[in-house]
Amino acid sequence: MGRRVLAIFAAAVIALIGVVAVLLYARGADARAVSANEPTSVYVSTKPIPASTQLKDAVRSGMLVKTAIPAKGVPAGALSDVNADNGSLVAVTDIAPGEYVLASRFGSTPQGSKAIEVPTGMVAVSVSLSDPARVGSFVTPGTHIGIFDTYKVASAGSSSASAANGAGVAGTSVLLDDVLVIGMGSTALNPGTPTTPGAAAPAAAAAPGFLVTVALSPHNAARLIHAISSGSLYAVLRSSDLKMANTPTVTDLNLFSGAGQ
Template identity: 30%
Template sequence: MARRIIPVLISLVLATVGTGAIMLYLRSADERAVEGKQARTVLVADRQIPAGTSGKVLRTKGYLRQVRMPVETLPEDALAQVTGNLDPLVTTAPVQRGQLILRAMFGTGGASGSGSGIPAGQMAVTARVRSAVFGPASLRPGARVAIFYTYTPADERKRDVVSGAGLEKGRDINSVTRLLMTDVEVISVGPAPTDGTGTAGTSGGGGSDELSVTFGLNQVDAERLAHAVALGGELNVGVLGDSSNVKPDSGVDNRSLFG
């Protein structure tokens, strides 16, 4: 019996020593990363955080861990701790493991209890949009945006009629990009699905230049967006500023791209 116990004890000791060595190495790696730079402690997600998770739950249920990062690499609203004033607020989009925790990730939960912060009188509609044009970091919950739609028209004489064949591409195929709607509020932003179950576009699973964006829309605009998605094509958004002047027009196609 003793002969069996001794190897087990030796294995446990070696495992403990190995784990300690790894932790020391990781700690020294963090220290080397900030060596010679001004650094501060911030929070990152220690595991995936579902949308609608309250600040109180984050603070008390082990969702977060502290790391040291160079100040020059941090957004202004990076959080060092989740304080009590965030307890009644919720995350407006899923947060992935290792993602930096920002103040802008929190909002007021909707009356439905979904935590999505749905504006009064509207509904939440989610679509996959291209992020290559505006950059994913520039799109935050609460932003007001214009939604643009790129599609293949039925024929040259009917640019207002979408073909329904998705966004076709080819040497002799013309495509059109037009304003679909404007002054739309973004409720949440998250990674595009990768299993082909997303709600937008003709490209299947989410790509590296795509995001899953939830908008607050009235019934008419929700119907328009849902129909555009069903017809195929691609969605882009433009973030609006206080003085942005965006109006419907005839858009641009392959032949008028350069004026």
């Protein structure tokens, strides 16, 4: 009789343990299901991101946007945060639109021997511009800019050259009205000018220059290269529908007249 009671008690205990185990498993499964469907923020590319584009610039220009997806759909290593620690990293390869971007797609240097992609039939030309002259940090690879050139009117062969000759009159004109940027330098080209012992210190330090690389036809490349050596260049960030080719020249003589030359 005692053995039968003991067996019944043991069976009841085993059944109770089984019920508790099933309840615990069900509760854990529910928790895992809820966790798998919890929204998690990741970055998705909305536009092509050229190699060498800085991560912070890609976010600022809308190439990368943060979106929320269920945790179970997040790829391993997905980029989930952009901050001071990784914002200066650059795209190591071109990134196509529509990707859940992995953090590993950004690093310190682009991969391979070709850091920029030059469009067919064009050449790449790099020009050093001061921070204001490159529109601060708002110009990024893939944007379109216009380039103005300031030069001595007397050397330009214009109708006013004879009157301006010897007077040091300067003029500013549109040199290139629509230029594709394909690369940006990340550091100043002339952060400081070393001086020779005993030499006089320069009167004023030159403004740091930043490298902007653009794609041009060979003819326009020759024009830009000549302007680099003979004039002073300034870039503007243009809208997609802007027409700048007929912008009149402004000189010291008509600066306040309200009309171009």
